[in-house]
Amino acid sequence: MSKNTRLVAAQTLVRVLDGGQSLTSALEHTLSTLENPQEKAFVQAVCYGVCRYYHRLQFLLFQLLDKPIKDVEIYALALVGLYQLAFMRVKTHAAVSETVDATRKKSWAKNLINALLRRYLREQEQLETLANSNPVALYSHPKWLISRIENDWGENAPHIFQAANEPPPMVLRVNALQTTREKYLQQLAELEIEAQAVETCPSAIRLLKPVGVTTLPNFDTGMVSVQDTAAQFAAGLLELNAGQRVLDLCAAPAGKTAHILESQPDVECVAVDIDATRMVRVETNLKRLNLSAQLIVGDATQPESWWDGKQFDRILVDAPCSALGVIRRHPDIKLLRRADDLTALPALQAQILNAAWSMLKEGGLLVYATCSILKAENEDQIAEFLATTPNAQEIPFEKNPAKHGWQILTGENGCDGFYYARLQKISISA
Ligand SMILES: C[S@@+](CC[C@H](N)C(=O)[O-])C[C@H]1O[C@@H](n2cnc3c(N)ncnc32)[C@H](O)[C@@H]1O
Numbered sequence: 001m002s003k004n005t006r007l008v009a010a011q012t013l014v015r016v017l018d019g020g021q022s023l024t025s026a027l028e029h030t031l032s033t034l035e036n037p038q039e040k041a042f043v044q045a046v047c048y049g050v051c052r053y054y055h056r057l058q059f060l061l062f063q064l065l066d067k068p069i070k071d072v073e074i075y076a077l078a079l080v081g082l083y084q085l086a087f088m089r090v091k092t093h094a095a096v097s098e099t100v101d102a103t104r105k106k107s108w109a110k111n112l113i114n115a116l117l118r119r120y121l122r123e124q125e126q127l128e129t130l131a132n133s134n135p136v137a138l139y140s141h142p143k144w145l146i147s148r149i150e151n152d153w154g155e156n157a158p159h160i161f162q163a164a165n166e167p168p169p170m171v172l173r174v175n176a177l178q179t180t181r182e183k184y185l186q187q188l189a190e191l192e193i194e195a196q197a198v199e200t201c202p203s204a205i206r207l208l209k210p211v212g213v214t215t216l217p218n219f220d221t222g223m224v225s226v227q228d229t230a231a232q233f234a235a236g237l238l239e240l241n242a243g244q245r246v247l248d249l250c251a252a253p254a255g256k257t258a259h260i261l262e263s264q265p266d267v268e269c270v271a272v273d274i275d276a277t278r279m280v281r282v283e284t285n286l287k288r289l290n291l292s293a294q295l296i297v298g299d300a301t302q303p304e305s306w307w308d309g310k311q312f313d314r315i316l317v318d319a320p321c322s323a324l325g326v327i328r329r330h331p332d333i334k335l336l337r338r339a340d341d342l343t344a345l346p347a348l349q350a351q352i353l354n355a356a357w358s359m360l361k362e363g364g365l366l367v368y369a370t371c372s373i374l375k376a377e378n379e380d381q382i383a384e385f386l387a388t389t390p391n392a393q394e395i396p397f398e399k400n401p402a403k404h405g406w407q408i409l410t411g412e413n414g415c416d417g418f419y420y421a422r423l424q425k426i427s428i429s430a
Contacts, residue, residue, distance in 0.1 A: 007102035009046040010076035023332035051331035059137035064116040144339040163411025164327040170210035173227040187217040222289035230418035240264035244313035252278030261291040269293040300352045311361040321370035325417020378419040379404040395422040
């Protein structure tokens with residue numbers, strides 16, 4: 001018997017809203033319980049949509065209620081109902097009746113959901129106009145996050161909010177050890193999967209519509225991986241050469257480790273991450289690509305507990321960060337992250353950066369990366385590091401000579417929000 005997909009979506013959202021689970025893991029569980037591909041696609045679209053527009057939907061719901069809904073499943077169901085009416089091209093009648101049915105035996109909720117969805121339909125225009133006059137609803141971001149981003153990016157902030165609410169493109173990284181981008185584009189064309197080469201990045205292909213990875217030719221044998229364009233800049237920035245010793249610090253799940261090895265297989269690559277569970281994913285990912293690295297579960301702030309003392313020619317620090325640059329891929333970040341969560345990050349990043357520096361050879365190059373758009377994690381972090389590290393010299397980016405590093409804002413050239421800085425270790429005795 002087919003399930004009520006509105007109820008399934010609401011129950012998935014409860015795991016995020018009430019259980020603090022990530023949408024990725026909540027959905028993984030849900031999708032494994034559904035068989036019908038259309039139902040899976042619908043539930044996924046609704047859950048992502050509700051998270052993307054959570055703050056707007058919450059505002060609308062608030063206008064429609066006399067008192068808050070305490071039952072979290074019914075609250076989630078109300079959001080699911082409003083999302084369908086406000087954002088999806090579904091038949092209004094079916095959306096209302098299926099959502100009302102999803103209240104099951106709670107008769108009080110049946111009446112409530114029915115009444116509020118019908119009132120929304122009657123007053124849609126006024127309600128949407130009202131929502132547009134409130135920044136939290138207009139941008140669909142929490143208030144604290146709007147302030148943080150406005151503080152750093154001023155008049156650019158609305159573009160960032162808008163880009164963060166748009167579904168991201170699916171981007172592939174072609175494995176240079178197995179094929180060329182041109183040949184792979186041809187393979188995609190043969191299967192009528194529409195795709196384009198990304199001009200700014202030699203390994204990247206953007207699909208015009210996302211597809212399941214199992215439909216990608218030779219995915220199983222590692223010919224391509226899924227990785228945003230912005231993340232694909234890391235390997236090139238490391239200026240890898242054969243024979244180098246390379247450290248990938250904070251490596252899991254190995255997107256960039258793999259790209260390092262695909263770009264220059266003749267390096268000795270050490271990949272370190274503190275999280276043993278995520279390290280298992282590193283193993284799986286490298287195995288699919290037929291690549292190998294020395295894997296270490298270790299704390300980047302305490303290299304003395306795992307490092308053999310041999311310095312590295314190249315180090316990538318893909319630091320733990322707020323991930324505010326990838327909200328478009330993980331919209332639940334807006335629901336789960338609190339302002340306080342960000343307070344300790346710059347200090348941890350500085351600690352990791354300093355520890356990494358001690359492992360870099362003189363003349364060696366360190367690339368610092370985050371998927372954040374906050375200055376505290378990025379250019380301020382690097383400014384502070386340069387001010388306190390006499391043997392560090394920045395290699396500036398042509399596109400950004402006046403500032404520290406290269407900040408890619410969310411949506412810029414179709415990319416996730418990302419930050420890179422290149423730091424060279426110089427001799428100070430000269
Ligand atoms: C941005 S993710 C890395 C993504 C990865 N580089 C890739 O491209 O697939 C940051 C990683 O830092 C790890 N991490 C956090 N604190 C750490 C620490 N003190 N030492 C080592 N790794 C840490 C997390 O477990 C997480 O896997």
